[in-house]
Amino acid sequence: MTCPQPLPSLNVHTLMPVTERPEQVFVRGEGAWLWDAAGQRYLDWLQGWAVNALGHCPPVISQALQAQSSLLLTPSPALYNLPALQLAQALCGLSGMDQVFFGSTGAEANEGAIKLARKWGRLHRAGAHEIITFENGFHGRNLATMAASGKPGWDEMFAPRMEGFAKARLNDLDSVKARLSQRTVAIMLEPVQGEAGVRPASPAFLQALRALCDEQGLLLIFDEVQTGCGRLGELFGFHHFGVRPDILTLGKGLGGGVPISAVLAQAHCSVFEHGDQGGTYAGNPLMCAVALGVLAEISQPAFLAQVRRIGLQLQRGLQALSEEHGLGEVRGAGLLWALELGQDHAPALVRACRARGLLVNAARPHCLRFMPRLNSTAEEIEHGLAVLGAALAAQHHTSMAA
Ligand SMILES: Cc1ncc(COP(=O)(O)O)c(C=O)c1O
Numbered sequence: 001m002t003c004p005q006p007l008p009s010l011n012v013h014t015l016m017p018v019t020e021r022p023e024q025v026f027v028r029g030e031g032a033w034l035w036d037a038a039g040q041r042y043l044d045w046l047q048g049w050a051v052n053a054l055g056h057c058p059p060v061i062s063q064a065l066q067a068q069s070s071l072l073l074t075p076s077p078a079l080y081n082l083p084a085l086q087l088a089q090a091l092c093g094l095s096g097m098d099q100v101f102f103g104s105t106g107a108e109a110n111e112g113a114i115k116l117a118r119k120w121g122r123l124h125r126a127g128a129h130e131i132i133t134f135e136n137g138f139h140g141r142n143l144a145t146m147a148a149s150g151k152p153g154w155d156e157m158f159a160p161r162m163e164g165f166a167k168a169r170l171n172d173l174d175s176v177k178a179r180l181s182q183r184t185v186a187i188m189l190e191p192v193q194g195e196a197g198v199r200p201a202s203p204a205f206l207q208a209l210r211a212l213c214d215e216q217g218l219l220l221i222f223d224e225v226q227t228g229c230g231r232l233g234e235l236f237g238f239h240h241f242g243v244r245p246d247i248l249t250l251g252k253g254l255g256g257g258v259p260i261s262a263v264l265a266q267a268h269c270s271v272f273e274h275g276d277q278g279g280t281y282a283g284n285p286l287m288c289a290v291a292l293g294v295l296a297e298i299s300q301p302a303f304l305a306q307v308r309r310i311g312l313q314l315q316r317g318l319q320a321l322s323e324e325h326g327l328g329e330v331r332g333a334g335l336l337w338a339l340e341l342g343q344d345h346a347p348a349l350v351r352a353c354r355a356r357g358l359l360v361n362a363a364r365p366h367c368l369r370f371m372p373r374l375n376s377t378a379e380e381i382e383h384g385l386a387v388l389g390a391a392l393a394a395q396h397h398t399s400m401a402a
Contacts, residue, residue: 135150336370338368
């Protein structure tokens with residue numbers, strides 16, 4: 001148990017107001033649970049936005065941090081270190097890719113993938129540089145990845161816009177074909193659009209994109225920052241869909257709560273040379289040691305089978321709630337799910353769940369998203385569903401009374 005802690009005098013306005021935050025200050029996490037400074041406990045189905053694959057502060061991470069932090073923190077990105085080499089080798093072995101570049105964030109990994117594709121286009125496609133990306137897609141918040149994202153208005157928010165991204169519609173092959181030109185070098189997408197409200201590409205669409213890329217000599221890039229690292233019940237989302245990309249990006253769950261991301265590429269398009277890419281913390285041994293520990297756990301077949309089993313329990317529970325309360329579609333896989341509400345009740349439900357001790361996300365005003373830790377127990381899922389059910393019932397009564 002965590003006792004309420006007297007907080008020092010804090011001024012929330014010293015943080016730039018880049019997002020709406022609830023008033024609570026969170027002070028401790030353990031496994032599925034988060035505690036605020038008042039001692040209130042929350043079942044956490046945000047888990048750092050699908051980051052904490054093994055929940056809050058798992059022993060494997062504390063141990064890796066402790067051991068590596070007294071051994072070697074950051075030699076230099078221009079020197080080899082053991083954890084980076086071990087992690088690169090492990091990721092290549094597990095994914096079938098040939099080379100890796102490590103970054104710290106998903107946006108950085110995706111920017112690396114964009115640079116890699118552009119360089120490959122210069123070398124092998126007569127300077128083709130345009131990448132077909134998708135409406136409502138999300139690839140990060142640096143300038144390149146905002147332009148690549150398909151959030152309405154995003155490419156113009158910090159004008160001038162970065163050129164080179166043509167937008168198609170998910171699961172609409174004709175819309176992709178209509179964007180093809182001599183300038184096209186790659187197609188880039190999330191196999192499941194997470195921020196858009198857990199919208200999966202269909203296996204047939206991904207297969208068709210693979211065939212189109214092969215036929216046209218284009219690169220297929222999967223942004224698996226959210227869907228990778230066990231989230232869909234397979235180690236990589238592309239295993240779930242049975243379609244192999246040429247370039248794959250990972251982030252979030254790879255570090256299980258610490259900042260590390262990766263761009264993986266097949267040999268034929270792994271064209272970075274000295275000076276093309278880098279970063280002070282690229283492949284630092286502290287983060288790589290943590291990721292090695294996380295990967296050793298989440299890549300076990302028995303672990304992934306359990307993610308699928310628990311995911312099924314969550315899916316069935318959400319479907320039952322949807323039927324009981326007359327709501328909409330339940331979408332997702334593994335432990336990434338969304339529930340369509342049919343009305344813009346999601347922000348109010350997020351607040352109602354939080355007041356009852358459950359943290360969930362409103363991916364869209366009309367849609368809730370659930371991202372529990374991958375090692376969730378059946379009891380946690382049952383508890384979360386019961387709290388959500390109570391919040392939905394209260395919402396129903398409020399709507400009836402209004
Ligand atoms: C699919 C996808 N790509 C990229 C990102 C950006 O990752 P980061 O916030 O670590 O830069 C996210 C974050 O939500 C994501 O879901």
